[in-house]
Amino acid sequence: xxxxxxxxxxxxxxxALEDRLQELEGERRRIGLRxxxxxxxxxxxxxxxxxxxxxxxxxxxxxxIIMFGLLAPRSASWANFSSMFSSxxxxxxxxxxxxIPLTTGDLDLSLVSTTILAGMxxxxxxxxxxxxxxxxxxxxxxxxxxxxxxNAFFVLYFRIHSLIVTLGTAAFMTGVTLWVSGGMTIVVFxxxxxxxxxxxxxxxxxxxxxYGLIVAGIIWYxxxxxxxxxxxxxxxxxxxxxxxxxxxxxxxxxxxxxACGFVSGLAGILFLxxxxxxxxxxxxxxxxxxxxxxxxxxxxxxxxxxNPWGSVLAVLFLETGIRGxxxxxAGTYVQNLFYGGGLVIAVxxxxxxxxxxxxxxx
Amino acid sequence: xxxxxxxxxxxxxxxxxxRGLSKIFGGARALDNVDLTVMPGEVHGLLGQNGSGKSTLIxxxxxxxxxxxxAELEIYGRKVKLPLAAGEYRKLGLAFxxxxxxxxxxxSVLENLRVESFxxxxxxxxxxxxxxxxxxxxxxxxxxxxxxSTPVGELQPVERAMVAIVRAVADIxxxxxxxxxxxVLILDEPTPFLPAxxxxxxxxxxxxxxxxxxxxxxxxxxxxxxxEITDRATVLRxxxxxxxxxxKDASKDDFVERIIGRKVEIFHIHHKVETDAAxxxxxxxxxxxxxxxxxxYMRRGEILGLTxxxxxxxxxxxxxxxxxxxxxxGELILSGNHHKxxxxxxxxxxxxxxxxxxxxxxxxxxxxxxPITDNVTQPVVRNFLGRFGLARTNMETHAHKLxxxxxxxxxxxxxxxxxxxxxxxxxxxxxxxxxxxxxLCLLDEPTQGVDVGARQQVYMALAAASxxxxxxxCASTDYEQLEQICNRVLVxxxxxxxxxxxxxQVTKQQIAEHCYKSLDG
Numbered sequence: 117x118x119x120x121x122x123x124x125x126x127x128x129x130x131x132a133l134e135d136r137l138q139e140l141e142g143e144r145r146r147i148g149l150r151x152x153x154x155x156x157x158x159x160x161x162x163x164x165x166x167x168x169x170x171x172x173x174x175x176x177x178x179x180x181i182i183m184f185g186l187l188a189p190r191s192a193s194w195a196n197f198s199s200m201f202s203s204x205x206x207x208x209x210x211x212x213x214x215x216i217p218l219t220t221g222d223l224d225l226s227l228v229s230t231t232i233l234a235g236m237x238x239x240x241x242x243x244x245x246x247x248x249x250x251x252x253x254x255x256x257x258x259x260x261x262x263x264x265x266x267n268a269f270f271v272l273y274f275r276i277h278s279l280i281v282t283l284g285t286a287a288f289m290t291g292v293t294l295w296v297s298g299g300m301t302i303v304v305f306x307x308x309x310x311x312x313x314x315x316x317x318x319x320x321x322x323x324x325x326x327y328g329l330i331v332a333g334i335i336w337y338x339x340x341x342x343x344x345x346x347x348x349x350x351x352x353x354x355x356x357x358x359x360x361x362x363x364x365x366x367x368x369x370x371x372x373x374x375a376c377g378f379v380s381g382l383a384g385i386l387f388l389x390x391x392x393x394x395x396x397x398x399x400x401x402x403x404x405x406x407x408x409x410x411x412x413x414x415x416x417x418x419x420x421x422x423n424p425w426g427s428v429l430a431v432l433f434l435e436t437g438i439r440g441x442x443x444x445x446a447g448t449y450v451q452n453l454f455y456g457g458g459l460v461i462a463v464x465x466x467x468x469x470x471x472x473x474x475x476x477x478x
Numbered sequence: 479x480x481x482x483x484x485x486x487x488x489x490x491x492x493x494x495x496x497r498g499l500s501k502i503f504g505g506a507r508a509l510d511n512v513d514l515t516v517m518p519g520e521v522h523g524l525l526g527q528n529g530s531g532k533s534t535l536i537x538x539x540x541x542x543x544x545x546x547x548x549a550e551l552e553i554y555g556r557k558v559k560l561p562l563a564a565g566e567y568r569k570l571g572l573a574f575x576x577x578x579x580x581x582x583x584x585x586s587v588l589e590n591l592r593v594e595s596f597x598x599x600x601x602x603x604x605x606x607x608x609x610x611x612x613x614x615x616x617x618x619x620x621x622x623x624x625x626x627s628t629p630v631g632e633l634q635p636v637e638r639a640m641v642a643i644v645r646a647v648a649d650i651x652x653x654x655x656x657x658x659x660x661x662v663l664i665l666d667e668p669t670p671f672l673p674a675x676x677x678x679x680x681x682x683x684x685x686x687x688x689x690x691x692x693x694x695x696x697x698x699x700x701x702x703x704x705x706e707i708t709d710r711a712t713v714l715r716x717x718x719x720x721x722x723x724x725x726k727d728a729s730k731d732d733f734v735e736r737i738i739g740r741k742v743e744i745f746h747i748h749h750k751v752e753t754d755a756a757x758x759x760x761x762x763x764x765x766x767x768x769x770x771x772x773x774x775y776m777r778r779g780e781i782l783g784l785t786x787x788x789x790x791x792x793x794x795x796x797x798x799x800x801x802x803x804x805x806x807x808g809e810l811i812l813s814g815n816h817h818k819x820x821x822x823x824x825x826x827x828x829x830x831x832x833x834x835x836x837x838x839x840x841x842x843x844x845x846x847x848x849p850i851t852d853n854v855t856q857p858v859v860r861n862f863l864g865r866f867g868l869a870r871t872n873m874e875t876h877a878h879k880l881x882x883x884x885x886x887x888x889x890x891x892x893x894x895x896x897x898x899x900x901x902x903x904x905x906x907x908x909x910x911x912x913x914x915x916x917x918l919c920l921l922d923e924p925t926q927g928v929d930v931g932a933r934q935q936v937y938m939a940l941a942a943a944s945x946x947x948x949x950x951x952c953a954s955t956d957y958e959q960l961e962q963i964c965n966r967v968l969v970x971x972x973x974x975x976x977x978x979x980x981x982x983q984v985t986k987q988q989i990a991e992h993c994y995k996s997l998d999g
Binding site: 337341342345349350353354356357360361363420 | 800824825827836838842843844845847856857859
């Protein structure tokens with residue numbers, strides 16, 4: 117058979133197949149079957165469901181505000197809101213630190229301990245050692261970076277699960293904090309720090325809230341508009357794909373631990389400035405709210421991904437609920453109910469968004 | 479033709495008998511009216527190329543696939559209702575040993591042996607002493623010197639295979655009262671990763687098992703092994719039985735002929751004549767994994783196929799050249815630059831203009847849970863950096879343009895990659911890697927799980943890349959595909975190149991012949 121004959125034969129075969137296809141299409145229409153369309157969520161089109169998912173948390177927050185406004189009218193005052201925004205600034209910063217390793221697929225349980233150690237160190241250096249405030253703050257950031265580096269080293273060099281490593285370093289750092297502080301609360305009398313963290317208010321909201329927004333803005337930019345953000349996304353979602361694409365996976369993971377440590381150090385300074393004091397234990401309860409906010413945040417704005425604006429919203433959503441119940445006379449147990457319940461429900465929701473695919477934090 | 483009259487094999491009822499088994503997948507007949515009879519005490523080979531229907535047949539017996547109506551199955555003369563429920567084979571006296579063996583490396587031999595009974599029989603107390611004794615007795619019976627307390631991970635590959643086989647036999651025997659026969663053990667390609675000495679040991683074990691009256695179905699694509707171990711063998715080709723041969727009366731050629739089939743019709747989409755371009759790509763002394771001291775050269779604009787039987791090492795070459803798997807030694811010379819393969823990494827390879835399209839589409843090539851845009855722009859994301867960071871709109875536009883070029887359907891860059899069909903996912907993957915005009919493009923099974931239409935699209939993309947000057951290396955077990963797209967094909971066996979086909983020799987038939995005969999000598 118010559119080449120030409122084969123071409124003719126092939127084309128006639130294709131034509132026959134196309135006829136058959138037409139026939140089947142006709143059949144399908146006749147019996148009322150529509151061509152299968154992939155789910156709305158999967159196709160990139162703007163659909164009500166998709167858009168609804170993005171903004172559900174905002175709507176939920178608004179409903180919560182209205183509900184408590186009706187039940188406990190005092191909660192709807194600007195005084196309440198401005199105090200809420202002001203108080204949540206440091207937690208927002210902490211959550212921003214957390215979503216960095218979460219995005220690259222690692223857990224960090226040590227970030228709150230890092231925050232406390234950094235804040236405590238800054239406080240001790242500024243008071244007992246009479247360091248200038250600026251240097252004490254730089255030291256706090258440095259401690260954060262060191263903590264992140266240690267985490268990265270153990271996770272990446274020895275290939276230990278980040279859960280185990282950071283659980284250990286968390287306890288270790290708490291020990292160090294107790295040791296250096298002698299178990300005492302350190303009180304810092306620095307009007308400069310207090311001024312810049314809580315005093316210079318805009319609309320009665322302390323600067324620390326705006327710092328939280330600035331950090332969120334920076335992380336949003338890095339995640340969405342830099343090649344670094346792209347690399348982190350691929351490392352978190354497909355480590356082998358990232359590796360075969362030439363991304364230096366270990367370096368990206370190490371940098372994300374270190375960045376998380378740095379942001380935790382920053383949060384330490386802000387907590388110190390907000391309270392004017394630091395002790396070794398009381399901030400430890402913040403680990404749960406940070407995780408709850410990060411996971412609840414991953415169901416909003418960019419559903420299915422840890423994202424800064426979703427997390428900011430989630431922090432405010434959870435705090436609104438807690439304050440609302442407290443206005444109605446509930447005790448402090450509400451915090452545990454809200455943060456604990458919030459975390460589990462948030463993770464369940466984000467799994468629904470991701471079609472219940474297996475989560476990997478290896 | 480040495481067809482065997484099964485009824486004449488004695489008055490004894492067959493251990494397993496299948497009549498008229500068919501299975502249709504989306505219009506394609508994976509199995510067409512297949513008959514298979516296995517006698518008690520027989521080793522029965524099941525041969526065929528990839529896609530011939532071997533694994534579909536096995537999966538019907540395992541209860542994974544439901545066959546079409548009309549098939550009959552008898553086990554020791556008793557009619558069994560089809561389809562089988564998953565796991566029902568245990569009650570029928572069937573046991574499977576798959577290539578991955580299903581052992582847990584970190585647990586001991588004993589724990590692995592007994593895992594099934596621990597899972598099914600609730601017990602308050604396990605007497606480890608008694609269990610160990612029982613295991614030792616079993617090993618003694620089969621003349622194996624394996625310590626039951628050794629972790630499976632520390633065993634030799636062949637010992638692991640034998641533990642898996644012994645476990646399967648023990649399972650059959652423990653259920654004997656229920657099914658009343660000696661049972662049928664199905665070995666699904668157990669040998670590709672074993673050294674020659676190990677295969678001999680394994681065959682000794684198989685002979686001991688059938689001496690007890692049990693039957694073995696030995697699934698393989700290796701004619702030599704089938705000739706050595708089986709009593710009879712059934713060859714499948716394109717879902718049909720191409721013959722059942724009595725092994726001692728059949729020659730290797732009898733088998734090869736039936737495996738490949740005489741009549742092969744293929745349409746040539748693209749078959750380029752070799753050019754006089756410079757030898758631009760050279761691989762020297764590549765060693766790593768199964769691959770041993772492999773040398774080859776190629777020209778830019780050439781498409782080189784690598785093939786062989788499973789386990790022969792050809793499929794490791796792309797990963798070794800790319801640095802995805804560390805090579806022990808060797809050198810890649812690309813456009814006059816020498817690259818030591820032991821030091822290369824994926825990042826360096828990309829800088830040198832080398833790309834890899836791995837076989838594992840959603841595990842290695844792209845991320846299903848991310849949009850097409852993110853996936854396809856990943857290698858070139860730096861190009862979109864503007865003064866204000868990444869220009870997201872331009873990225874979408876670029877992804878859309880690539881979608882048009884590669885005929886991705888539907889061409890909606892914001893869609894998650896998961897939402898596309900396998901063929902369209904592969905188009906995206908190919909678009910992702912070919913957009914930078916690589917100097918060397920490495921592919922492993924580029925059309926696995928890809929429908930016919932998308933397949934042509936992938937071939938066209940590869941042809942276009944080679945026209946633009948890329949050297950393309952394609953590792954594949956799809957001989958038809960190799961015939962269609964390759965200028966030359968290297969056939970591997972035991973980690974080395976055993977033959978090179980070029981020009982008119984690059985036909986499905988010749989490739990298959992060289993693969994199946996590659997084990998000579």
